[in-house]
Amino acid sequence: MATTAAHPRSGPKLIIEPRLYTPRWLSPVVSVGAIVVALILGGGVIAAVGGDPLAIYAHIARAAFGNLGVFSDTLVIATPLILVGLACSLAFRMKLWNIGAEGQFYMGALGASAVILAGWVPEGTPQPIALGIMALAGIAAGAFWGLIPGLLKAKLKVSEIISTLMMNYIAIQLVNYFVFGVWSDSGFQMSKVFPKMAWLPKLGDYAKEVPLFRGLTTHFGLVFALIAVVIVWYILYRSRWGYEIRLIGDNPRAAEYAGIDIVKNSVLVLVTSGALAGLAGMSEISGVVHRLQGAISSGYGFTGIIIAWLAKLNPIVVILVSVLFGGLILAGREIQPAGVPRLIQGIILFMLIASDVLLRYRVRIARA
Amino acid sequence: MSNVVNAVEMRGIVKRFPGVLANDQVDFDLRAGEIHALLGENGAGKSTLMSVLAGLYKPEAGTIAVRGKPAGFNSPRDAMSRGIGMIHQHFSLIPSQTVTENILLGLDEPRFFLRLPEYDKRMTEIGKRFGMAVSPTAKVWQLSVGEQQRVEILKMLYRGVEVLIMDEPTAVLAPQEIDGLFQTLRAMVADGKSIVFISHKLNEVMRVADRVSVLRQGKVTAAGIKASETSIPELASLMVGRSVIFDFEKKPQTPGEVVLSVDGISATGPKGLPALKNVSFQVRAGEIVGLAGVAGNGQSELAEVLTGLRRSTAGRVHVQGDDVTNHSPLDAIRHRVAHVPEDRTHVGSAPNLSITDNVIMKSYRKAPLANGWSLNYARARQRAEELKTAYSILAPNVDTEARLLSGGNLQRAILSRELSQEPTLLIAMQPTRGLDVGAIEGVQRLLLAQREAGAAILLSSEELEELLALSDRILVMYEGEIAGEVTDGDAEHIGLLMTGGGRASKPDAK
Numbered sequence: 001m002a003t004t005a006a007h008p009r010s011g012p013k014l015i016i017e018p019r020l021y022t023p024r025w026l027s028p029v030v031s032v033g034a035i036v037v038a039l040i041l042g043g044g045v046i047a048a049v050g051g052d053p054l055a056i057y058a059h060i061a062r063a064a065f066g067n068l069g070v071f072s073d074t075l076v077i078a079t080p081l082i083l084v085g086l087a088c089s090l091a092f093r094m095k096l097w098n099i100g101a102e103g104q105f106y107m108g109a110l111g112a113s114a115v116i117l118a119g120w121v122p123e124g125t126p127q128p129i130a131l132g133i134m135a136l137a138g139i140a141a142g143a144f145w146g147l148i149p150g151l152l153k154a155k156l157k158v159s160e161i162i163s164t165l166m167m168n169y170i171a172i173q174l175v176n177y178f179v180f181g182v183w184s185d186s187g188f189q190m191s192k193v194f195p196k197m198a199w200l201p202k203l204g205d206y207a208k209e210v211p212l213f214r215g216l217t218t219h220f221g222l223v224f225a226l227i228a229v230v231i232v233w234y235i236l237y238r239s240r241w242g243y244e245i246r247l248i249g250d251n252p253r254a255a256e257y258a259g260i261d262i263v264k265n266s267v268l269v270l271v272t273s274g275a276l277a278g279l280a281g282m283s284e285i286s287g288v289v290h291r292l293q294g295a296i297s298s299g300y301g302f303t304g305i306i307i308a309w310l311a312k313l314n315p316i317v318v319i320l321v322s323v324l325f326g327g328l329i330l331a332g333r334e335i336q337p338a339g340v341p342r343l344i345q346g347i348i349l350f351m352l353i354a355s356d357v358l359l360r361y362r363v364r365i366a367r368a
Numbered sequence: 369m370s371n372v373v374n375a376v377e378m379r380g381i382v383k384r385f386p387g388v389l390a391n392d393q394v395d396f397d398l399r400a401g402e403i404h405a406l407l408g409e410n411g412a413g414k415s416t417l418m419s420v421l422a423g424l425y426k427p428e429a430g431t432i433a434v435r436g437k438p439a440g441f442n443s444p445r446d447a448m449s450r451g452i453g454m455i456h457q458h459f460s461l462i463p464s465q466t467v468t469e470n471i472l473l474g475l476d477e478p479r480f481f482l483r484l485p486e487y488d489k490r491m492t493e494i495g496k497r498f499g500m501a502v503s504p505t506a507k508v509w510q511l512s513v514g515e516q517q518r519v520e521i522l523k524m525l526y527r528g529v530e531v532l533i534m535d536e537p538t539a540v541l542a543p544q545e546i547d548g549l550f551q552t553l554r555a556m557v558a559d560g561k562s563i564v565f566i567s568h569k570l571n572e573v574m575r576v577a578d579r580v581s582v583l584r585q586g587k588v589t590a591a592g593i594k595a596s597e598t599s600i601p602e603l604a605s606l607m608v609g610r611s612v613i614f615d616f617e618k619k620p621q622t623p624g625e626v627v628l629s630v631d632g633i634s635a636t637g638p639k640g641l642p643a644l645k646n647v648s649f650q651v652r653a654g655e656i657v658g659l660a661g662v663a664g665n666g667q668s669e670l671a672e673v674l675t676g677l678r679r680s681t682a683g684r685v686h687v688q689g690d691d692v693t694n695h696s697p698l699d700a701i702r703h704r705v706a707h708v709p710e711d712r713t714h715v716g717s718a719p720n721l722s723i724t725d726n727v728i729m730k731s732y733r734k735a736p737l738a739n740g741w742s743l744n745y746a747r748a749r750q751r752a753e754e755l756k757t758a759y760s761i762l763a764p765n766v767d768t769e770a771r772l773l774s775g776g777n778l779q780r781a782i783l784s785r786e787l788s789q790e791p792t793l794l795i796a797m798q799p800t801r802g803l804d805v806g807a808i809e810g811v812q813r814l815l816l817a818q819r820e821a822g823a824a825i826l827l828s829s830e831e832l833e834e835l836l837a838l839s840d841r842i843l844v845m846y847e848g849e850i851a852g853e854v855t856d857g858d859a860e861h862i863g864l865l866m867t868g869g870g871r872a873s874k875p876d877a878k
């Protein structure tokens with residue numbers, strides 16, 4: 001039974017109460033506020049261990065966004081993050097917990113590599129055709145990796161949380177099998193380098209025409225990612241299917257009452273989510289790595305979960321968050337001590353999650 | 369009535385909740401030996417005010433005096449020690465324990481040896497004194513809701529209650545049980561106890577109360593007026609702040625062809641127990657068939673079977689001649705079966721989606737809203753605007769999330785969605801439950817308009833008055849069966865059927 005705690009008779013009191021109404025502007029303001037607070041806290045930690053927070057922040061900013069070259073590198077990392085962030089956003093919208101983007105990413109990479117390495121796309125095929133086939137193969141392989149947990153859920157009511165998680169390990173080992181065995185390049189744990197037709201063009205390739213692009217690494221995968229953003233946005237907010245996804249996500253019983261097939265939609269959404277993560281794998285393998293090897297992802301699939309949450313499952317915001325994370329990851333590779341950007345990443349995450357309370361509750365100080 | 373000192377005096381009570389001023393400077397007096405009705409629409413602050421008196425909430429301002437002495441309660445236990453006890457809308461009994469065990473729970477006596485039989489006897493005695501038959505050794509789960517309520521009352525009496533507050537006690541009762549409750553309440557006041565009877569039902573208040581206080585939006589609009597000196601219309605306007613018309617003209621109308629035909633339907637309920645047993649009836653175009661019954665006698669399951677949300681285990685359902693037995697909810701929608709579900713927030717709406725998203729739930733598949741794969745949102749918003757105006761849904765705009773709507777407005781939104789598809793069959797489950805007087809009137813008018821438009825309507829309601837006013841004939845459900853059909857509006861007979869009696873006169877099932 002709900003009893004109120006004894007009231008203090010006097011003195012100011014902190015009152016936390018649920019919000020009945022959340023103004024539109026509040027969410028971005030709170031998010032930016034949370035990032036600022038995180039930077040201040042992170043600065044405190046850096047100062048405590050004897051560092052100079054301002055200098056380090058300036059260094060991080062320079063390492064990630066300081067000039068065209070590094071910003072281009074940031075975008076390279078942001079590209080797969082956008083795609084897996086979308087994959088997770090779409091599934092999470094329906095409250096389907098796809099935590100298998102990592103495995104779907106690996107499968108996408110495997111599928112895209114397979115069409116090249118198995119020789120199905122012969123050398124000398126025009127580049128657009130080769131790349132198109134690779135993209136389709138990556139999408140199909142990722143989608144297949146989403147289909148299995150989808151069917152398991154539909155037919156046997158297996159929780160997708162468990163199945164998608166387990167399928168990550170299978171995918172990673174499957175890729176290892178191919179790089180250690182089938183396609184191993186003279187005993188190394190990697191395949192031979194793809195022929196040029198299988199490389200996604202990057203800005204640097206056009207340095208002759210546009211001198212400014214010299215050495216820039218941003219590749220065509222970013223265009224895939226941006227197109228995917230538009231498609232996912234359209235699905236969610238302008239299509240019948242997206243309406244069904246949002247309705248199921250908010251209230252499955254109401255969706256059932258509205259005549260919506262929840263089982264069918266779970267399968268479709270997992271497949272689509274897998275397809276997006278698979279495309280991320282293709283884009284990475286064809287735009288950056290140019291060969292199949294183990295450890296291609298450095299946890300992109302898991303970072304995608306965080307990105308989806310931070311973006312509040314909004315496809316457009318996914319771009320911003322991915323670029324921010326891309327920058328932090330890049331700076332983490334270049335900065336000493338390497339732990340600092342990760343530390344900041346962690347604190348930002350923590351603050352953003354904690355700040356959610358402010359969106360749902362109102363805090364005020366009252367005098368009793 | 370000879371007492372000069374009031375049993376309870378509340379002065380200037382202020383109680384806030386986030387965003388609401390639930391009680392705004394409320395004064396309330398309770399005399400010894402009276403039944404005092406506290407009347408008000410939903411959300412008027414009745415439960416809050418009495419929870420303050422019962423020690424559940426601390427008010428932000430105001431004082432309470434009990435028999436002339438100031439009192440400040442920190443807990444319900446505190447309040448009980450001064451003789452004040454409250455029975456809430458939701459009971460707090462432990463199903464697996466016996467009646468006596470439930471009553472003794474939390475008391476200091478008996479300490480170690482329970483000596484239950486001895487206490488059983490005392491419970492029976494108290495029950496007898498106040499006209500309540502309860503078997504003290506029965507387990508609570510075996511009892512009907514009405515019997516459980518008696519256990520709650522016994523619990524209070526055993527703890528020496530002098531002021532008993534009952535929060536909407538009749539909401540869960542059948543008519544005969546309501547009579548029994550009122551007798552008990554009268555026996556209690558004859559014994560010198562005082563009672564606060566919270567309700568939003570005017571006729572009950574007129575029947576049982578000595579005096580009436582009315583709350584509207586947290587403020588007192590009538591303080592302790594004598595029931596004998598007021599009238600239902602006057603109380604209604606005090607409640608809603610305007611006059612309310614109670615009579616509708618229900619036009620005489622000859623029902624058309626059979627729209628819904630149910631033959632021998634059986635189904636199991638959520639716990640796997642039989643919920644419907646061999647139910648058969650028909651509903652014709654242009655008639656309202658009322659479905660009476662105490663909650664939980666199969667009405668919900670019947671509605672679910674008819675709308676494709678629950679599978680039947682036997683029998684057949686035809687809508688407009690098509691066999692739709694165990695078809696999908698989508699198929700029901702395609703047959704233009706509209707459904708106003710009992711549970712508005714968990715079934716009838718998506719709380720975090722906008723009004724627009726909520727009102728297109730049944731129509732988003734078809735043109736003009738759908739255009740192949742895509743959904744024309746401009747059209748959808750326009751549709752929502754139209755419905756918002758036509759059904760007077762009060763909200764800032766059509767992007768407002770459904771969870772922010774008040775009960776009445778949410779219900780209007782749901783009705784707007786269901787009725788705007790021009791249903792051939794309308795299954796309306798408790799469409800006015802929990803709404804205030806003004807809103808109820810609006811909903812009832814909408815139902816009658818559908819009847820005139822030629823829809824077949826199955827209306828389930830816990831308000832017998834409402835069923836009698838709207839229905840062309842009434843089916844009574846009891847324990848998953850149609851216990852009988854009443855065509856002459858004989859309330860007595862309906863009440864009897866609702867409690868499992870009078871089945872000898874069961875007419876032939878159609």
Ligand SMILES: Nc1ncnc2c1ncn2[C@@H]1O[C@H](COP(=O)(O)OP(=O)(O)O)[C@@H](O)[C@H]1O
Nearest residue numbers: 385386388390408409410411412413414415416
């Ligand atoms: N525990 C609570 N938390 C927040 N708001 C509440 C709470 N209890 C009641 N309210 C709000 O206070 C107002 C009065 O509610 P209540 O006293 O339950 O009305 P009534 O019993 O007359 O229907 C309503 O607007 C209701 O939403």
Ligand SMILES: [Mg+2]
Nearest residue numbers: 411414415535
């Ligand atoms: Mg109440």
